[in-house]
Amino acid sequence: MTHVQLDEQTVTTLVAEATTAPSMHNAQPWRFRFLAAERLLLLRADPDRAMPRSDPGNRALHIGCGAALFNLRVAAVHASLVPLTRLLPDRRDPSLLASVRLADPSEAPQEKDLWRLHPAIRQRRTSRHPFSERDIPENVRATLRDAAAREKAILLFPGRWHVETLLELVHDAEDRDLVHAEGNEDVVRWTRLGNEADTAVDGVPAYAFGPRKTDGKAPVRDFSGRRPVPGRGSAGFERTPHLALLGTRGDGPTDWLEAGQALERVLLESTLAGLSTSLTSHPLEDRELRLLARDPRSGVGHVQMVLRLGYGPKGPATPRRPVADVLSIG
Known part of the structure; x- marks a missing residue:
């Protein structure tokens, strides 16, 4: 029976890969908290990174956090975990966008196709360069x-x-x-x-x-x-x-x-x-x-x-906040 230890390094790696996601103007409007006893990662919106002019309803903020959530799911499967995800798990707390219980494969089936996407997490870039006129098959x-x-x-x-x-x-x-x-x-x-x-x-x-x-x-x-x-x-x-x-x-x-x-x-x-x-x-x-x-x-x-x-040149990697700034463990 497989049992994956969730030490601080494993959780830090998962969050680091989650936060490679794109967000509006690369504001990175997310925060994570790991509850070790419950093997639970909580994803919250960071209101200090909201954009009242461009995104008054926080639609784009939610989209960026959703992208980070998907990366987290991919990273978890790659680490032989099963991310059991709930969106907006507490209606009394709208800033809590998702909870992810990092279960063992013995508890639930993995979405194994996500494993294939893992290399692309670090390779994905936003490119603001010219592309060719070549059609997409x-x-x-x-x-x-x-x-x-x-x-x-x-x-x-x-x-x-x-x-x-x-x-x-x-x-x-x-x-x-x-x-x-x-x-x-x-x-x-x-x-x-x-x-x-x-x-x-x-x-x-x-x-x-x-x-x-x-x-x-x-x-x-x-x-x-x-x-x-x-x-x-x-x-x-x-x-x-x-x-x-x-x-x-x-x-x-x-x-x-x-x-x-x-x-x-x-x-x-x-x-x-x-x-x-x-x-x-x-x-x-x-x-x-x-x-x-x-x-x-x-x-x-x-x-x-x-x-x-x-089809065209890849863009450069854009900066990311240190994981210590977006992850708390308790």
Whole structure:
């Protein structure tokens, strides 16, 4: 009978792998607490890392925490554990987003397919570089759709006309930021320029901005805005970007956590398939624009994320907070 000891090093490794997940502006809005006697890891939202301007309802915060939760599940299976997960386990405590009991394989069956995704946890990157115009094969698209479905979400590859609509929504969001400077406060707070980029443990450092776009239609957010970034080059981006919509039937905290898990599963599968990826939440940060992002023919109730996929350079690793800052053991 297999029995995995849950010492501090094992738990620290699990949380370190969980926190490689993407989050809006790399704010890393999560905290973990391990209750050793119960073999229980608790995932909480970190309100100090919320974004009142860009994410007033904490939708993106939940998605980021959901992505970290999925990584935790993958890491647990790789460590020969069974992550028995409950979302929002205590209605009286809405900041407690999930509980994960780290059971032995003798107690419950493992989702063994998660083991295969483990190498991609450290390999996944957000790439804000140009991708090629090469199409994504249908068998790869089918794998990604199945990955989303396994986590109760829907992944849609929109047709050309709807891609153009999404690109227009991105441009509308960019224009709104220029007109209403206060809407850009969260971006300014979570970007790291100059010497700060070299020592940052969170946020988006200048070396991860990618080149400035000279032409093309790829929806890549320019985190520098009008601020100068010495040494940053420029490049032409793809004119026919490959976009995917990740959606859910409902639009509440549970749906957002499920969307985050689906997002990370899709990103890890994409990484294993040799795809580069970036995320576009810009047109979803305004309620009016978010409603327009939905494809009325698809049946996707609520768009939770726009993904850009393609073949191109991998982005650099972005900084992560020390595990000691996000994990308590008691």
